Amino acid sequence: MKFNSKQGAANNNRNQGKSKKAFKPLVRPTKHPSRKQARRLTTEFHRLTTLRDAAEQAKDEAAVLRYNEMIDAMGGREEYQRASQTSTSFFSTSKWVLGYLSRNGWLYGIVNDKQVTETMSQKPPTTEGNSMDQTDTSKERPRKRRRPTRILEVGAINTELLDAAEKPRNNLNVRALDLHSMNPNRIEENDFLKIPVPANLYDVVVCSMVLNSVTTAEKRGEMLNVSKND
Numbered sequence: 001m002k003f004n005s006k007q008g009a010a011n012n013n014r015n016q017g018k019s020k021k022a023f024k025p026l027v028r029p030t031k032h033p034s035r036k037q038a039r040r041l042t043t044e045f046h047r048l049t050t051l052r053d054a055a056e057q058a059k060d061e062a063a064v065l066r067y068n069e070m071i072d073a074m075g076g077r078e079e080y081q082r083a084s085q086t087s088t089s090f091f092s093t094s095k096w097v098l099g100y101l102s103r104n105g106w107l108y109g110i111v112n113d114k115q116v117t118e119t120m121s122q123k124p125p126t127t128e129g130n131s132m133d134q135t136d137t138s139k140e141r142p143r144k145r146r147r148p149t150r151i152l153e154v155g156a157i158n159t160e161l162l163d164a165a166e167k168p169r170n171n172l173n174v175r176a177l178d179l180h181s182m183n184p185n186r187i188e189e190n191d192f193l194k195i196p197v198p199a200n201l202y203d204v205v206v207c208s209m210v211l212n213s214v215t216t217a218e219k220r221g222e223m224l225n226v227s228k229n230d
Contacts, residue, residue, distance in 0.1 A: 034086075035086060035087065037083070037086075038083035038084070038086040038087050039083075039087065041074065041075075041079065041080065041083040042080060042083050042084060042087065042209075044074060045071065045074065045077075045079075045080040045083075045213075046212060046213055046215075048067050048070055048071050048074075049067075049071065049213070049215055050215040051063075051067050052064055052067035052068060052071070053215040053216065054215075055067060077179075077180050078180075081157055081180065081182055084157050084209055085157050085158060085182075087209075088157065088158065088208075088209075092160065093206070093208035093209075094158065094160035094161050094164070095160070097161065097204070097206055098161075098164055101149065101172075101204070106149045106203070106204070107149070107170055107171070107172070108146060108169070108170065108171045109146030109147055109148055109149055109171030109172075110146060110147055110148075110149050110203060111144045111145070111146055112144075112145055112146065112147040146171055147171075148171050148172055148173040149171065149172050149173065149203050149204065150173045150175075150201065150202045150203045150204070151165075151172060151173065151174045151175070151202065151203065151204045151205075151206065152174075152175050152177075152197075152201075152202040152204070152205045152206070153174060153175070153176040153177070153206040154177060154178075154192045154205065154206065154207045154210050154223075154227075155178055155179075155192075155207060155208065155209060155210035155213075156176035156177060156178050156181075156187045157178065157182060157209075159176070159183060159186050159187065161174045161176060161206070162174050162176055162186055162187075175188065175202075176188065177189070177190045177192065177195075178190075179191060192210075192223065192226070193219070193222060193223060193226065197226055205227045207223070207227060210223070211223060211224070
């Protein structure tokens with residue numbers, strides 16, 4: 001029986017290739033959870049915070065301590081925010097918002113009726129009898145100025161809307177805030193329910209993945225009421 005050296009070498013190469021593939025990591029690092037892990041973590045975080053807040057209302061200090069320990073054990077709010085970032089990487093709410101603004105003509109600003117430039121509705125002075133010089137401008141359409149579309153992003157976990165506002169072709173004014181800012185230099189750390197929101201101050205309020213994390217119906221209603229402060 002003859003031994004084919006070329007065939008043997010080819011088999012060895014294939015076996016070596018398989019062995020190399022077997023050593024590739026199959027699990028993502030904990031700092032970058034998978035989509036399934038992120039969904040499980042955010043769901044559990046909402047469940048525990050709801051139970052904790054209910055225990056606080058019932059003045060059950062032992063239960064509050066127990067739920068806080070469970071929240072800390074899973075990484076706390078920082079891990080929850082990291083999981084939320086993973087979720088938005090699969091479906092970007094900011095891109096959806098920008099698309100909505102574009103379809104409605106708000107991406108490039110909003111027409112300000114108070115600043116509509118007036119056109120001359122009178123005929124210019126002409127020589128009597130010279131009908132060729134009599135130009136009627138009353139039908140000219142006024143040129144409309146646009147002011148920036150004012151956006152308030154509540155619970156901002158990334159800077160996508162802020163980045164969009166910096167693009168020259170867009171006409172946006174974005175204020176982003178979160179209870180625990182992951183980017184203090186750009187995202188304001190503040191409580192939406194504690195900041196003054198005068199009527200008609202913002203044209204758009206973005207509350208992606210925020211209402212579902214508010215643990216009581218009263219606070220959810222308050223947030224919706226403030227969001228529609230017109």
